[in-house]
Amino acid sequence: MIIIMKPSATREHVEALSQYIERWNVKANPIYGAGTIVIGLVGDTGAVDKDALLRDPQVENILKVQEPFKLANRSFHPENSQIELAPGVVVGGKKLVVMAGPCSVESEEQIIDVARHVQEDGATVLRGGAWKPRSSPYSFQGLKAEGLELLHKAHKLTGMPIVTEITNPAHIELFHDKCDCFQVGARNMQNFELLKELGQAGKPVLLKRGFANTMEEFLMSAEYIMAGGNENVILCERGIRTYETYTRNTLDISAVPVLKRMSHLPVIVDPSHAGGIYWMVEPLAKAAVAAGADGLMIEVHNDPAHALSDGAQSLTYESFHETMTNLRAVAQAVGREL
Numbered sequence: 001m002i003i004i005m006k007p008s009a010t011r012e013h014v015e016a017l018s019q020y021i022e023r024w025n026v027k028a029n030p031i032y033g034a035g036t037i038v039i040g041l042v043g044d045t046g047a048v049d050k051d052a053l054l055r056d057p058q059v060e061n062i063l064k065v066q067e068p069f070k071l072a073n074r075s076f077h078p079e080n081s082q083i084e085l086a087p088g089v090v091v092g093g094k095k096l097v098v099m100a101g102p103c104s105v106e107s108e109e110q111i112i113d114v115a116r117h118v119q120e121d122g123a124t125v126l127r128g129g130a131w132k133p134r135s136s137p138y139s140f141q142g143l144k145a146e147g148l149e150l151l152h153k154a155h156k157l158t159g160m161p162i163v164t165e166i167t168n169p170a171h172i173e174l175f176h177d178k179c180d181c182f183q184v185g186a187r188n189m190q191n192f193e194l195l196k197e198l199g200q201a202g203k204p205v206l207l208k209r210g211f212a213n214t215m216e217e218f219l220m221s222a223e224y225i226m227a228g229g230n231e232n233v234i235l236c237e238r239g240i241r242t243y244e245t246y247t248r249n250t251l252d253i254s255a256v257p258v259l260k261r262m263s264h265l266p267v268i269v270d271p272s273h274a275g276g277i278y279w280m281v282e283p284l285a286k287a288a289v290a291a292g293a294d295g296l297m298i299e300v301h302n303d304p305a306h307a308l309s310d311g312a313q314s315l316t317y318e319s320f321h322e323t324m325t326n327l328r329a330v331a332q333a334v335g336r337e338l
Helices: 012-025 050-054 107-121 143-158 168-177 192-198 217-226 255-262 271-275 277-293 317-333
Strands: 002-007 027-032 035-044 059-063 083-086 090-091 097-102 125-127 162-165 181-183 207-208 233-237 267-269 295-298
Touching: 002 255, 012 027, 012 035, 027 277, 035 295, 059 277, 090 097, 097 107, 107 125, 107 143, 107 317, 125 143, 143 162, 143 267, 162 217, 168 192, 181 192, 192 217, 207 217, 217 255, 233 255, 255 277, 271 277, 271 295, 277 295, 277 317, 295 317
Parallel strands: 097 125, 097 295, 125 162, 162 181, 181 207, 207 233, 233 267, 267 295
Antiparallel strands: 002 035, 002 059, 027 035, 083 090
16 A cells, blocks of 8 residues: 655654554555655555545545555655665666676685776676575585685775675675675575565665566565565566577566566666676677666676686676677667766
């Protein structure tokens, strides 16, 4: 349920009304936009006295929300959300955010060298995996806690905020001071115990769409995090599984405008995992920017041929430089900056 307030409603009146509404055992979330004030109700709204609320002189209208996701719903929050990862690094604004780095942290020398190169070419967030959930138990699983420390060292040397994948709720405390954004991978999109714990973690969460999940399922996973009190969620489209075998996945470019219509949360695209082939990264990234994505997650490696994971889809320093140069023209054409 959404209560639309009149433009003349004061903040004091809205807060008082919100407290009054919570007598019906629902959570009231006031949202103040540019010229728009709404109160979103979360919970079982069956007992809420709609007629009593409409008698309030500052209530304009009351709408029912049919979708099961509430906090992530654009109806609850008409304006686009902006998620700050670090001072000056905001996902969801006019400036596109590029998160770049290797699939896995392999050594101190590697991660620091990659960080410096991608930062020089315009990336503002360093990505890298410490814990790596792999399809095969015999594949490289990451440096784990050591990898997390190396990411933190790269952060201290470059100032770049860190995004890295977490798979276990028990690791949240370990990650908390070593990263600026928790990443939930596609395999863990419906790890609800992890999502609930991240709702209490107090740091932004980058949530990747599962390769066989619908938009509604994706947003319901975001809702788990937001229902815990953490509304700083970034959605990431990374390709879905189809009958096609030439590419690793199939980039669902339609997810960008669809998610933007359904939700107020920022949307980024991972063209590296979507295509799984290095030469596809640039054209898919261009398509994502043209479709309205708020950022990109791109894998870059100092020596892709010898990478311990995902070398086939990783860009070299030279190809990342060329990709960033070409993306700036696309961003400018659609009124964005890179």
